[in-house]
Amino acid sequence: MSGAATHLRPDLAVIAANVAPGTRVLDIGCGDGALMAALGAKDCDARGMEIDPALVERCVSRGLSVVQGDADRDLADYPDKAFDYAILSQTLQTAARPDRMLDELLRVGRQAFVSFPNFAHWRMRASLALGGRMPVTRHLPVSWFETQNIHHVTVLDFRELVRAMDVRIEREWFFSGERPVGSAGANWRAEYALFELSR
Amino acid sequence: MAPAAPTKRVTLSEPLPLDGGQSLAGVEVAYETYGDLAADRGNAILVCHALTGDQYVASDHPVTGKPGWWERMVGPGKPIDTNRFHVICANVIGGCMGSTGPASMAPDGKPWAMRFPVITIRDMVRAEVALLDALGIERLHAVVGGSMGGMQALSLAANFPERAARVLAIATTARHSAQNIAFHEVGRQAVMADPDWQDGDYYGSGRQPDKGLSVARMAAHITYLSEAGLTDKFGRNLQDRDSKTFGFDADFQVESYLRYQGSGFTQRFDANSYLYITRAMDYFDLAEEHGGRLAEAFAGSKARFCLVSFDSDWLYPTAESRHVVHALNAAGAAVSFVELSAPNGHDSFLLEHPALDRVVKGFIG
Numbered sequence A: 001m002s003g004a005a006t007h008l009r010p011d012l013a014v015i016a017a018n019v020a021p022g023t024r025v026l027d028i029g030c031g032d033g034a035l036m037a038a039l040g041a042k043d044c045d046a047r048g049m050e051i052d053p054a055l056v057e058r059c060v061s062r063g064l065s066v067v068q069g070d071a072d073r074d075l076a077d078y079p080d081k082a083f084d085y086a087i088l089s090q091t092l093q094t095a096a097r098p099d100r101m102l103d104e105l106l107r108v109g110r111q112a113f114v115s116f117p118n119f120a121h122w123r124m125r126a127s128l129a130l131g132g133r134m135p136v137t138r139h140l141p142v143s144w145f146e147t148q149n150i151h152h153v154t155v156l157d158f159r160e161l162v163r164a165m166d167v168r169i170e171r172e173w174f175f176s177g178e179r180p181v182g183s184a185g186a187n188w189r190a191e192y193a194l195f196e197l198s199r
Numbered sequence B: 001m002a003p004a005a006p007t008k009r010v011t012l013s014e015p016l017p018l019d020g021g022q023s024l025a026g027v028e029v030a031y032e033t034y035g036d037l038a039a040d041r042g043n044a045i046l047v048c049h050a051l052t053g054d055q056y057v058a059s060d061h062p063v064t065g066k067p068g069w070w071e072r073m074v075g076p077g078k079p080i081d082t083n084r085f086h087v088i089c090a091n092v093i094g095g096c097m098g099s100t101g102p103a104s105m106a107p108d109g110k111p112w113a114m115r116f117p118v119i120t121i122r123d124m125v126r127a128e129v130a131l132l133d134a135l136g137i138e139r140l141h142a143v144v145g146g147s148m149g150g151m152q153a154l155s156l157a158a159n160f161p162e163r164a165a166r167v168l169a170i171a172t173t174a175r176h177s178a179q180n181i182a183f184h185e186v187g188r189q190a191v192m193a194d195p196d197w198q199d200g201d202y203y204g205s206g207r208q209p210d211k212g213l214s215v216a217r218m219a220a221h222i223t224y225l226s227e228a229g230l231t232d233k234f235g236r237n238l239q240d241r242d243s244k245t246f247g248f249d250a251d252f253q254v255e256s257y258l259r260y261q262g263s264g265f266t267q268r269f270d271a272n273s274y275l276y277i278t279r280a281m282d283y284f285d286l287a288e289e290h291g292g293r294l295a296e297a298f299a300g301s302k303a304r305f306c307l308v309s310f311d312s313d314w315l316y317p318t319a320e321s322r323h324v325v326h327a328l329n330a331a332g333a334a335v336s337f338v339e340l341s342a343p344n345g346h347d348s349f350l351l352e353h354p355a356l357d358r359v360v361k362g363f364i365g
Helices: A010-018 A034-040 A053-061 A071-077 A098-108 A122-131 A155-164 B121-135 B148-159 B178-193 B195-200 B210-224 B227-233 B253-268 B271-283 B318-330 B345-350 B354-364
Strands: A024-028 A045-050 A065-068 A083-089 A109-117 A168-176 A179-181 A192-198 B008-011 B028-034 B044-048 B086-090 B142-146 B166-170 B304-310 B334-340
Touching: A010 A034, A010 A083, A010 A109, A010 A168, A010 A192, A024 A034, A034 A045, A045 A053, A045 A071, A045 B334, A053 A065, A053 B334, A053 B354, A071 A098, A071 B318, A083 A098, A098 A109, A098 A155, A098 A192, A155 A168, A155 A192, B008 B121, B028 B121, B044 B121, B044 B148, B086 B121, B121 B148, B121 B271, B142 B148, B142 B354, B148 B166, B148 B271, B166 B354, B178 B195, B178 B210, B178 B271, B195 B210, B195 B271, B210 B253, B210 B271, B210 B345, B227 B253, B304 B318, B304 B345, B304 B354, B318 B334, B334 B354
Parallel strands: A024 A045, A024 A083, A045 A065, A065 B334, A083 A109, B044 B086, B044 B142, B142 B166, B166 B304, B304 B334
Antiparallel strands: A109 A192, A168 A179, A168 A192, B008 B028, B028 B086
16 A cells, blocks of 8 residues: 555544554545555555545555545445444535434444534634624635535534434544644634544 | 567367356467566456457557557556556457357357357356466456456456456446447347348358448447547538538548448458347346346455446446446445546547546556
């Protein structure tokens, strides 16, 4: 495999460090395959799904098993518990129905890692409260009319959803830029969040 | 690339069992190889050809003198690199470039013609596996094919799962659709309607159904191209004239092009082979062979799979590849799939496409 990436986004680095070696993993929205390559280096059987054909092509050309597909539709292809982990990084907010997507993740995977941008980060609040504008930040740089993020979510919203779905939060991590943030005040301070889930 | 040495050929020592219930004795398989076989015999790649292809994947065609049909993909330094891999390409049985087919001699010393048994894609694969046995190649590094070649690659993976570590199936399907069968039937009827076909017994008569075969090729050729590709290439341009002739000459460039494709084809292809091979494709339904569930065809497969489709291919559209990917996922197989954007329809797999090159090179490893 063409070497583990030298630099993984912090949420992906945490996932890579916390997936048990030798397990079966589905990375949904796997992008250029950086996480899959890192997992491959841990002897994981990593499979990917990615909607952008150019990124799929890059993954396949580096020897990764990636299927071009739309997670909203194509997760249904996979049998129950086909994977030890299902991973959805920075993609939940683009799903047609994030609740159903979480159901699917925990159907195909025994556990799931889910990361998403936190819309209650103070920069977002400031932009909306003080500027009266939909936020455009370093972490969410795309304007409202062209963003793929159709279901903005906050840390509190997410906790409430998983509680209602009887999904258990095993562990959680929060980040501001490249730095980890403690869970105290995470809904203010975290630009994005990562949860390890099970059912 | 230098012209090929005389065709390599093996005669199978055992009769070949056929899906139709018969078996065929003394089957000959003509093939070409490129690149050296490693001492451990682990670097062999079987490339399977499409309907009208042949074993000359990367060397000049002995009849037309044209370069190999996939020279841009197979050769030294190419995505399927013959400096590293030993590439084998065999003429399918039923074909007409040296493997046993309807033009071959039957045991009674006359050509088989329409007495040749109807064969299937799986029968072609059985002959290819028998060739690998004869060559002492137990496990392929990869089996690769586009169109009908992709059907063979999938069939080999399903029926001989231990024989290939990687399966690359491009612009293909796991079953022929009603539309696919319909186009083939038009072609077959064109051949059979030609009085020179003579119920298939045209060998040695001094006449052969070139007109019918040419029409078959013209109709099929349209299905290999996209509407946008045809429009882009020909539009309504006239052929070597300033105005319409108000007659039935090839006024339009597209007519002239199709006529040229049709008549060129009859120079190198046997009409009865065209009937038999199109029939084999029409009979292809990989799920049907495996209890009606395509996932069953791949159950327990340890091979890695890669499927590639093209967005402008309406002959074997992306949905057909997705159908295979769905089954492979259900079977837990390691599968990659990408739909590439290309303007030229089904034929895109044979044409210049850097993204395809990268996918093939990356997947083959």
